[in-house]
Amino acid sequence: MAERPSLVVDDVHIHYRTFGGRRPTGSSWMGAVRRHVGSVDLVKAVRGVSFVAHHGESIGVIGHNGSGKSTLLRAIAGGLPTASGAIWADGSTALLGVNAALMRDLSGHRNIVLGGLALGLTPAEIAERHDELVDLAGIGDFLHLPMRAYSSGMSARLRFAISSAARPDLLLIDEALATGDAEFKQRSRERIDEIVGEAGTVILVSHSMSTIRSMCDRVLWLDHGRLVADGPTVDVLEEYSARTGRPTARPTPRRTQEVS
C-alpha cells in the first residue's frame, strides 16, 4: 500500500506572465522605475520539478521566499496550468492556503457550509460532519460571529477544520498551520496522522523547520523553482542547514524531557 503512487509530478514547469509592469533600473532596487508599457515579463516560477508521492506519505516542502512552493501546490491542486510537464493525482485534492476563500463578513457556521460546498461536499455530508468540524475548529461561541472578528489563529483553526472535513486523498497545506497555538498544532498533527493512516497523502509547505520535522517523513527543497533535494526529513534538513546556515530547530540534548 505504502508503495502505491498517489501523485506523480513529471518535469513540471510553471510560468507567470505579467503585463506592462514597472521594473527598477540601476543597481539599487530603490532606484528609478521604468514603465514597460505593453511589455511582458515572464517569471519561471517552477523549473523542471519531478517527484512521486505515495499513499500514506507526509511530505514537507521548504525553500526561500519566492522559490515556487505555493505555485507548485496550486498547480497540484489544479488551480494553475503548467507550461510543460504533467501532474497526475490519484483521488481528490484539497488545498488549504493562507488565503483560503472564506468570507470575512459571514459567521464561522456559514463559512463551514460554504467552504464545504466549495470543496465538493454535499449539503447532507456537511450536516453529517458539522459537529465533528465544530469540535475540530475548537473556537466555541466565536462560530456565531463574523470571521472578521477572529484572530488569525482562530481563522487558521476554522480553515483547517473545513478543509480536512472534505477527507481529501491528497491534502495540500500552504503555511496554514503557522499561526496556530500549541493545542491547534497538536490537533492538526492528529488530523494529518489520520489522513496519512487512511492511506491519504499530505504535502505541507512551511518555513517552520520544527513543524516540518514533527509532521513530515520526507522533505522536498525548492530553490529558484528547482528541486534541489528530495529525501528523508532528517537528511534534507541537515543539508539545508549546512548550505544555508539556517538552524533547523533540531532537538538538542539540552532540550530533552528530563531537563525541561
Ligand SMILES: Nc1ncnc2c1ncn2[C@@H]1O[C@H](COP(=O)(O)OP(=O)(O)OP(=O)(O)O)[C@@H](O)[C@H]1O
Ligand atoms: N500571480 C503571480 N504573478 C506573477 N508572478 C508570481 C505570481 N505568484 C508568484 N509569482 C512569482 O513566482 C515565484 C514563485 O512564487 P511562490 O509564491 O510560488 O513562492 P513561495 O516559495 O511560495 O514563496 P513564499 O515562501 O514567500 O510563500 C516568485 O518569483 C513570485 O514572484
Ligand SMILES: [Mg+2]
Ligand atoms: Mg508561498
